Amino acid sequence: MRLHTANDVRMKVRRLREGHGYIMTVEIISVGTEILLGNIVNTNAAYLAEKCAAIGLSCYYQEVVGDNEERLTGILQTALARADVVLLSGGLGPTQDDLTKETAAKVLGRELYLHEPSKAAIADFFRKRGTEITENNWKQAMVPEGCIVVDNPNGTAPGIIMEDKGRHVLLMPGPPDELIPMFENAMIPYLNSLQPGIIYSQTVKVCGVGESKVEAMVEDLIREQSNPTIATYAKTGEVHLRVTARAADEKEAKKLVKPYVKELKGRFGNHVYTTQEEVTLEKAVIDLLLANHLTVGTVESCTGGLLAARLINVPGVSEVFKTGYITYSNKSKRKLLGIKKTMLEKYGAVSPQIAKEMAKGAALFGKADVTVGITGVAGPDGGSEEKPVGLVYIACNVCGRINVKECHFSGNRMKIRESSVSSALSLMRESILAYYSEVTFGKKS
């Protein structure tokens, strides 16, 4: 069955390659009553949509439907009538409520059979965890005739690929820590194999430049785009620019993408913190610290530990992170960092002077090369005409040279704090880069 199907795929691929230029469409169906009830946010759909866009599939519809055979049947039939690829996530669990696989098989007129390798994998999964298998778990080893079975090393429900009259139905488990690795490792290569040529994309990540400015700066490129295309993705405090090309092979696609990435790097200069998909802004900062043998310390008031928490989310941070202080009260600013009471009274806790003193204090008491102080009004209370909610001062000290940035953020308390952290990371990068471009070699220490 498997071989037969794989052969069909190859035939299909050949036909598709001949019809060069056709863009496949994908429809994303999320199955789960917990999404319909608003119990959880549908992050799977966003993840799948972004990945599908990156490999050149067009998505026109997404749906959410509960664990209900009749309604799922209707949704799936509609999707099959209008899309080349249908992604289904959720409803592959062991209970009677989970009926995505059974329903999809019925819609495509397939019987289920016991797939021995999946049965063995499930047994193995439970054995490793030292837990008992319940009888209903074997339901997860039943798969539709003529399907491709996809391993799930992170759970018990295998993934399923079915092909029917030129349509492709992909079933994946709902938990993101099972779905994401399965999609990356098995489904993306499969979907790439269906398309004429290949899709290659690279992301240029920019920080310290506002979204609208970034868009204005690439407007001409986007207006004239055909292959590659350029898409902008705004995140808190940063913007990602994805350059995507379609070509006969990877070499050719890379050749198409390269000049655009170079052009973007030229336009945004030092604001480009990475061109690697997996590198986050905090990782870029940590890497910069590691490369320069610098240690880091933080002092936070309104952000209350969020900056340290983001830095510490980078594995391997222990080599550079020294100490973090959370000095929410004026008293702790004085006690822990030795900031003078007269200064606090003169300038107020939310001031460029105090941000600077916080960064200095962290260097002195926390003994780190690069230190950051953040103080601001996160709201909803505590704002004034002179110092409104959203006013934040960030100071970054690199080996004694201190930069202070004044920011005005909007949104609720959490939004203001998250924006502050992103700005602090941008300022850290800028300050370290400026330090090394200004200080002549040997003068540093």
Place this chain on the structure above:
Amino acid sequence: MRLHTANDVRMKVRRLREGHGYIMTVEIISVGTEILLGNIVNTNAAYLAEKCAAIGLSCYYQEVVGDNEERLTGILQTALARADVVLLSGGLGPTQDDLTKETAAKVLGRELYLHEPSKAAIADFFRKRGTEITENNWKQAMVPEGCIVVDNPNGTAPGIIMEDKGRHVLLMPGPPDELIPMFENAMIPYLNSLQPGIIYSQTVKVCGVGESKVEAMVEDLIREQSNPTIATYAKTGEVHLRVTARAADEKEAKKLVKPYVKELKGRFGNHVYTTQEEVTLEKAVIDLLLANHLTVGTVESCTGGLLAARLINVPGVSEVFKTGYITYSNKSKRKLLGIKKTMLEKYGAVSPQIAKEMAKGAALFGKADVTVGITGVAGPDGGSEEKPVGLVYIACNVCGRINVKECHFSGNRMKIRESSVSSALSLMRESILAYYSEVTFGKKS
């Protein structure tokens, strides 16, 4: 037009009230290419779904569609054929791309006209911000004939309610900070007015008990439920139980809900941290500290500031929060908290002993009544057979009495850290409550 429509609504309400027991269905359509591309996560749908469930509407389908007239028309027609209420969000902006209102009006056979109060509101909005109005903004003041216009104090696109053959189409702007207040203030009262009687719900929030245990403990109640219903919502480290009743008036509905809330409080005892919708676990902890005139300090290793950040997200925390330390390295544990090198060598940084020393150190150096120390292996590296990834020790010191909890979490680095923070908050509550139940009055200080 408006009055005529309002009259229709009242007629409808009367008819519906007569047909007691009918549950209205709702379909949620999110319009936006940025959702189809996975550029943003569809939090609006989750928000609307949860709110609709809370007021007793049944949701069977959710859809996402781009800013495309043909496809939106198809989706809207399908939704109108199967749901009583259709919620549309997004696509109400001033550009040519925004066509939700125009499309919905066309589907329902209505012309648009210039709504003078909306025009005045838009002009006012721009005047207040001191920015120029561009000509295309007036498009947002055009509304369908015979609709109810809903004010939008947070943006320029008004909300729209249309009624057609017993169906209700509600249009809302996409930005959450416009959609949420509009839904709470105008759309929920409208939807409530359509239903026979009223819906009242109360949430019992439980911490420190696992999801499956909570479900087992209320299984009998859920099995026998009719009115009120009980639904469980699992969050990181906590479970929310929502009791929802439908009755002729609020008094009667509250009477139906009350014994169930009492029963749940009895079953979960001290694990119930609130029965108020807006109270978070961190807010409950801060309130408990305030009520007992206690101050708080934190020392974090693997969580790196996340616990402090969550506490500091509660407005008004400045009265209780003293100092937070982030001691990621052993050196900082020694320097800042005076933990002996011999202890760190003997037990290792991830041990109940060191968690205890961290909490003690925070009390001594940070001068707080309640202190928490967290140390653990967040992964992906750093785990061993003896101390695997996910092992976390949390110590809570209340005026010298210290509790230590050993936890085993699964998931990625971020998940393990978030679970640690939730467990720390639960432990803080438990420890403070236990302290006051054990210590006789007057003995405390």
